Amino acid sequence: MLKARDLTAVQDRTGKIRPDDVLLFCTFRNEDQRLPYFVQYYRDLGIDHFLMVDNDSDDGGRDFLADQPDVSLWQTKAGYGAARHGIDWLTYLQGKYAHDHWALTVDVDEFFVYPFCDSRPIRALADWLDASEVRSFGALLLDMYPKGPVSAQPYQRGDDPFKTACWFDAGNYVMSRNTMLRNLWIQGGPRARMFFADKPRQAPALNKIPFVKWQHTYAYVSSTHMMLPRGLNLVYDQHGGEKTSGVLLHAKFIDTFSTRAAEEAVRAEHYASGREYKSYETRQGADPDFWCEWSERYINWRQLEGLGLMSKGNWA
Amino acid sequence: MTLGVVMLVHTAFDRAEQMIRHWADAGCPVVVHVDRNVGQATHDAFVAALADLADVSFGRRYRGEWGMWGLIAASQAASRQLLDRYPQIQHVYLASGACLPLRPIAELKAYLAARPDTDFIESVTTGDVKWTVGGLDRERFTLRFPFSWKRQRQLFDGYVRLQRLLRVRRQIPAGITPHLGSQWWCLTRQTLTAILNDPRRAAFDTYFRQVWIPDECYYQTLARLHTRRLESRSLTLAKFDFQGKPHIFYDDHAELLARSGCFVARKIWPQAKALYHRFPSGSQADLEPHTGTIDRIFAQAVDRRTSGRRGLYMQSRFPFMERENGFTAVPYTVLQGFDAIIPDLAGWVTAQTGVVAHGHLFATDKAHFAGGAAIYRGGLSDNARLRDYNPKMFLTNLVWNGRDRHQCFQFGPADSQAIKWMLARDAQASVWVVTGGWAVSLFRSGKPASVVRSEAARLQQVESRFISALQSPDARSRRHIMTLAEFLGSPVDVLQAITDDMAGHRATALAQPPAMVDLDGFAAFLQDLKNQGMHPYLAGDFAHGNKMKSLRPQPRKAYVIGKK
Numbered sequence: 001m002l003k004a005r006d007l008t009a010v011q012d013r014t015g016k017i018r019p020d021d022v023l024l025f026c027t028f029r030n031e032d033q034r035l036p037y038f039v040q041y042y043r044d045l046g047i048d049h050f051l052m053v054d055n056d057s058d059d060g061g062r063d064f065l066a067d068q069p070d071v072s073l074w075q076t077k078a079g080y081g082a083a084r085h086g087i088d089w090l091t092y093l094q095g096k097y098a099h100d101h102w103a104l105t106v107d108v109d110e111f112f113v114y115p116f117c118d119s120r121p122i123r124a125l126a127d128w129l130d131a132s133e134v135r136s137f138g139a140l141l142l143d144m145y146p147k148g149p150v151s152a153q154p155y156q157r158g159d160d161p162f163k164t165a166c167w168f169d170a171g172n173y174v175m176s177r178n179t180m181l182r183n184l185w186i187q188g189g190p191r192a193r194m195f196f197a198d199k200p201r202q203a204p205a206l207n208k209i210p211f212v213k214w215q216h217t218y219a220y221v222s223s224t225h226m227m228l229p230r231g232l233n234l235v236y237d238q239h240g241g242e243k244t245s246g247v248l249l250h251a252k253f254i255d256t257f258s259t260r261a262a263e264e265a266v267r268a269e270h271y272a273s274g275r276e277y278k279s280y281e282t283r284q285g286a287d288p289d290f291w292c293e294w295s296e297r298y299i300n301w302r303q304l305e306g307l308g309l310m311s312k313g314n315w316a
Numbered sequence: 317m318t319l320g321v322v323m324l325v326h327t328a329f330d331r332a333e334q335m336i337r338h339w340a341d342a343g344c345p346v347v348v349h350v351d352r353n354v355g356q357a358t359h360d361a362f363v364a365a366l367a368d369l370a371d372v373s374f375g376r377r378y379r380g381e382w383g384m385w386g387l388i389a390a391s392q393a394a395s396r397q398l399l400d401r402y403p404q405i406q407h408v409y410l411a412s413g414a415c416l417p418l419r420p421i422a423e424l425k426a427y428l429a430a431r432p433d434t435d436f437i438e439s440v441t442t443g444d445v446k447w448t449v450g451g452l453d454r455e456r457f458t459l460r461f462p463f464s465w466k467r468q469r470q471l472f473d474g475y476v477r478l479q480r481l482l483r484v485r486r487q488i489p490a491g492i493t494p495h496l497g498s499q500w501w502c503l504t505r506q507t508l509t510a511i512l513n514d515p516r517r518a519a520f521d522t523y524f525r526q527v528w529i530p531d532e533c534y535y536q537t538l539a540r541l542h543t544r545r546l547e548s549r550s551l552t553l554a555k556f557d558f559q560g561k562p563h564i565f566y567d568d569h570a571e572l573l574a575r576s577g578c579f580v581a582r583k584i585w586p587q588a589k590a591l592y593h594r595f596p597s598g599s600q601a602d603l604e605p606h607t608g609t610i611d612r613i614f615a616q617a618v619d620r621r622t623s624g625r626r627g628l629y630m631q632s633r634f635p636f637m638e639r640e641n642g643f644t645a646v647p648y649t650v651l652q653g654f655d656a657i658i659p660d661l662a663g664w665v666t667a668q669t670g671v672v673a674h675g676h677l678f679a680t681d682k683a684h685f686a687g688g689a690a691i692y693r694g695g696l697s698d699n700a701r702l703r704d705y706n707p708k709m710f711l712t713n714l715v716w717n718g719r720d721r722h723q724c725f726q727f728g729p730a731d732s733q734a735i736k737w738m739l740a741r742d743a744q745a746s747v748w749v750v751t752g753g754w755a756v757s758l759f760r761s762g763k764p765a766s767v768v769r770s771e772a773a774r775l776q777q778v779e780s781r782f783i784s785a786l787q788s789p790d791a792r793s794r795r796h797i798m799t800l801a802e803f804l805g806s807p808v809d810v811l812q813a814i815t816d817d818m819a820g821h822r823a824t825a826l827a828q829p830p831a832m833v834d835l836d837g838f839a840a841f842l843q844d845l846k847n848q849g850m851h852p853y854l855a856g857d858f859a860h861g862n863k864m865k866s867l868r869p870q871p872r873k874a875y876v877i878g879k880k
Contacts, residue, residue: 138631
């Protein structure tokens with residue numbers, strides 16, 4: 001991995017990592033506003049150590065993270081797109097630090113929800129998956145949005161983003177099987193219905209495999225949507241049963257969005273040269289209102305389970 | 317009367333120590349077996365930590381691997397040690413470091429003291445259990461299993477196949493009948509001593525050494541030889557999932573466990589602080605263990621993992637559609653052709669039955685949801701492109717999202733036909749077709765037959781393909797197909813049958829039939845089409861003239877002349 005050369009350690013606390021620790025990997029850029037809640041959320045879930053890559057931020061996020069006792073931080077000025085959305089940097093770090101650890105790979109706006117997450121720490125899930133000889137754990141990326149224009153309810157640093165962005169689409173997801181890598185390809189949700197109605201094939205992928213018992217031979221192929229070796233992508237049952245799965249609540253649509261979308265379209269480094277961001281720009285200005293009569297208000301994981309957006313499987 | 321404990325420990329030593337102290341504090345001598353795979357340093361530290369307890373001793377160490385003999389050897393040696401050192405012991409309880417006493421141990425002792433001759437060991441014959449791993453039941457007693465299922469799966473499977481091929485059948489020692497059951501037992505001194513001192517023990521041990529998973533059958537079988545009174549149940553609450561792996565209890569199970577009245581539960585997640593803090597806790601001393609609620613919850617979990625929720629497609633359930641018994645979650649109704657004759661069909665159906673009546677969900681312009689909504693339940697969009705991107709899942713989503721109601725929608729040859737085969741094969745679909753209904757629409761357009769001729773031919777062709785799909789051998793939906801002429805012969809009977817089918821027991825006799833279109837001149841229109849060279853055979857036979865009397869149509873070959 002030549003991407004190692006891109007990375008400079010800002011604060012390396014990896015010596016503190018114990019053999020059973022559950023690790024979190026994340027790359028970010030100018031997310032100072034979101035970082036405090038993000039770190040707190042995952043700390044509460046039981047993440048033992050955060051391995052973060054700062055992609056050339058010019059806000060205060062780096063200093064904030066460097067001060068956290070359970071964070072190791074690297075920085076890079078290299079291009080996000082050239083590093084496959086930062087996955088190359090993380091793959092390097094995972095190969096080096098995550099071998100034989102359960103590793104959660106998420107973006108700063110993704111919040112992992114799994115069955116019993118309100119009563120059982122993530123270590124319990126990891127132990128149970130170990131006992132069940134399961135190596136990877138699937139999640140649906142669930143776009144959350146506020147009622148009314150996104151910009152109407154400003155996000156304050158440290159806030160729970162789902163206090164305002166607490167709505168989601170419950171039942172408009174479509175999926176097909178990727179025969180080559182065996183993963184499911186899931187699309188739909190509010191972005192598909194608002195921005196991609198006339199080109200649904202281009203709607204963003206919502207299938208994710210964020211939680212993995214890492215081995216140094218593993219790698220994410222495209223963001224955290226699919227993996228190699230491809231057996232890791234079989235997070236679904238094909239004979240009618242339900243495997244245990246979770247959801248990544250996607251706090252994408254909070255008020256930092258408008259400025260971000262404009263910025264990103266210029267940078268054009270996101271997936272397919274910012275195709276998605278350009279769609280937002282042109283279709284809605286940059287201030288969409290996703291809410292509709294059938295939007296569902298988020299309560300807890302049991303609600304998501306009941307709606308069929310995730311499953312307890314045989315974890316009871 | 318005293319209770320002694322044999323405790324098997326291989327991990328989570330801090331919790332094991334805590335449990336040993338529980339037992340010891342309650343006056344129970346404990347013999348601990350620490351797995352040979354545990355490092356010497358860990359072992360020594362563990363022994364030192366318990367050095368202050370006089371009645372805790374350590375047994376000879378064996379290598380205990382799941383499904384192998386080591387666990388039996390360990391419990392034999394530890395039991396012997398316990399019985400020899402403590403002659404006052406009347407019952408021996410086999411526990412592990414992950415077993416948590418839920419009720420005060422004094423209550424358990426009182427319970428056992430009241431039943432001095434009873435052995436508590438689950439013990440059932442192979443025919444009566446369904447939880448065996450790897451599909452082996454009787455064979456676990458008649459084949460040899462020298463290889464580890466966990467570490468040497470290929471050798472294990474290969475050796476089983478080889479023995480099957482060679483028709484190997486081990487002789488089961490005379491006088492015993494193989495029994496299976498939970499490996500966590502509580503035996504009387506009398507029974508346990510008899511097992512350990514049995515003159516044929518060497519022969520039994522040799523036999524069981526190569527049986528598969530001896531800790532589920534060794535004591536369970538031999539106790540039957542010596543018991544005075546055997547209760548076939550374990551005093552330890554232990555649940556197993558469909559892979560034979562123990563279910564684990566967490567903090568959120570506390571209420572469930574407290575209400576169960578069980579004496580001991582396993583496995584407890586070592587970090588379930590609230591459970592370890594709360595238990596053992598007091599209860600009514602004379603409470604009998606009852607595990608009904610817990611049994612149900614874990615049975616549901618197994619069900620969800622193996623069968624899942626029908627009609628649900630999500631990131632961890634994506635069944636091969638062909639194999640699914642019904643692609644969708646609940647029954648629904650598809651009506652084709654009726655709306656040409658009954659203009660406000662949806663309104664009428666809703667008024668009659670209370671079901672959700674959509675318009676043409678697969679119309680080419682958009683999905684016509686009930687009430688004309690642009691977005692329907694679950695966030696389904698009426699956008700045709702979005703729908704046609706994955707029409708099958710549009711339908712599975714629609715039915716799943718509205719699974720608390722019966723839904724019905726209109727279909728027709730002018731609609732997108734992408735779900736044609738799904739409607740034929742989905743056992744949840746009830747499909748009612750009036751063939752030739754499109755002819756009424758064309759008739760009512762007011763255009764002359766010469767103008768609509770080619771459109772009529774196209775619609776007839778599309779409809780006949782749909783009918784072929786519905787009549788194909790692998791069609792599994794409930795299908796009701798009639799010609800327009802047949803329907804018009806007795807419309808009220810048909811509509812009554814449809815509403816009965818949709819509303820089930822809530823259906824009532826039709827108060828009055830819906831308003832139907834005026835078909836004055838329709839027969840002449842059909843004749844006109846024929847005169848133009850297009851035979852609308854799907855409409856059925858109409859008597860010439862204006863009377864709407866139908867004749868039963870004969871089966872016939874489709875033919876259409878001239879399609880421009």
